[in-house]
Amino acid sequence: MLQQDLSIQLPSPEQSFNPTWANPNGCQLYIKRDDLLHPVISGNKWRKLKYNLQQAQAKQATHILSFGGNYSNHLHALGWCCSRLNIRFTAIVRGYPEQALTPMLNDLKNWGAELHFVDRNTYRQRTEINYLQQLQATYPDACIIPEGGSNQLALKGVAEIYQELEQNYDYILCPVGSGGTMAGLLTASDKTQFRGIGVLKGEAYLEQMITALNPAAIEQNNWQLLHQFHHGGYAKSTPELLDFCQKVSTNHPFSIEPVYSGKLFYATKQLLAQGYFPAHSRVLLLHTGGLQGAR
Numbered sequence: 014m015l016q017q018d019l020s021i022q023l024p025s026p027e028q029s030f031n032p033t034w035a036n037p038n039g040c041q042l043y044i045k046r047d048d049l050l051h052p053v054i055s056g057n058k059w060r061k062l063k064y065n066l067q068q069a070q071a072k073q074a075t076h077i078l079s080f081g082g083n084y085s086n087h088l089h090a091l092g093w094c095c096s097r098l099n100i101r102f103t104a105i106v107r108g109y110p111e112q113a114l115t116p117m118l119n120d121l122k123n124w125g126a127e128l129h130f131v132d133r134n135t136y137r138q139r140t141e142i143n144y145l146q147q148l149q150a151t152y153p154d155a156c157i158i159p160e161g162g163s164n165q166l167a168l169k170g171v172a173e174i175y176q177e178l179e180q181n182y183d184y185i186l187c188p189v190g191s192g193g194t195m196a197g198l199l200t201a202s203d204k205t206q207f208r209g210i211g212v213l214k215g216e217a218y219l220e221q222m223i224t225a226l227n228p229a230a231i232e233q234n235n236w237q238l239l240h241q242f243h244h245g246g247y248a249k250s251t252p253e254l255l256d257f258c259q260k261v262s263t264n265h266p267f268s269i270e271p272v273y274s275g276k277l278f279y280a281t282k283q284l285l286a287q288g289y290f291p292a293h294s295r296v297l298l299l300h301t302g303g304l305q306g307a308r
């Protein structure tokens with residue numbers, strides 16, 4: 014029902030990908046095109062929000078509140094869903110009201126969202142129980158969804174990516190920001206090898222985020238995060254990465270951007286060249302969307 018109301022195109026296509034990159038071990042590459050799920054709630058946004066929105070609807074929620082930065086794909090996607098579903102939306106944004114609005118915050122405003130700016134220190138409290146209780150007292154009717162939508166309900170939605178796959182793969186790779194996507198994939202299989210590409214400087218921290226969401230992953234030996242491809246940190250990039258994104262987007266029938274998918278594809282190119290994957294491995298890249306962020 015929700016899927017139809019929001020016009021989500023499922024399942025997303027699984028396509029083979031044949032770049033002219035060095036590939037000494039003859040691996041086969043594929044892409045799961047979650048970027049095609051929807052123009053606004055693309056990629057992992059739909060996967061993470063699906064059951065959160067279903068729960069809000071089941072509770073007949075009239076108000077949703079969530080958190081994000083000035084460029085948050087999550088706030089953007091959730092704001093759009095709320096406007097379509099006629100639900101009031103409050104966005105707690107890390108930033109200052111006097112700053113010019115980013116294109117995504119502008120969209121949110123146009124969709125009727127209430128933007129509530131908080132400074133860094135206040136934003137840091139976004140997972141603390143006292144702060145959440147204060148917010149709930151200020152907005153008693155609000156259903157609060159965490160930053161990035163990453164909670165238990167998100168894991169269930171993300172696991173559906175794996176359940177949708179038409180073929181078996183030796184490796185599945187995805188970008189890792191808050192860990193929800195990786196944590197969800199790990200609930201779906203303890204056999205397939207998963208590799209997460211950290212998009213920020215988050216060694217140990219990102220692993221903790223994943224195992225906090227999915228404690229069973231501590232015992233699984235089918236995953237690893239690779240921390241050498243963040244290009245300086247979250248939303249940071251290098252001329253090399255920008256050039257790479259542009260070339261891939263020009264030479265293939267899909268686009269990538271430098272914050273998430275660009276780092277994933279760049280990492281894959283390097284790993285292939287190094288012979289990281291055993292001979293003839295079948296490797297699937299999860300395109301998690303986020304192209305609106307490139308604005």
Ligand SMILES: Cc1ncc(COP(=O)(O)O)c(C=O)c1O
Pocket residue numbers: 056057086087161163188189190191192193194195273274301302303304
């Ligand atoms: C487009 C895109 N891809 C990947 C990610 C990383 O996913 P996660 O935060 O679940 O690790 C995000 C952030 O949620 C995102 O917006």
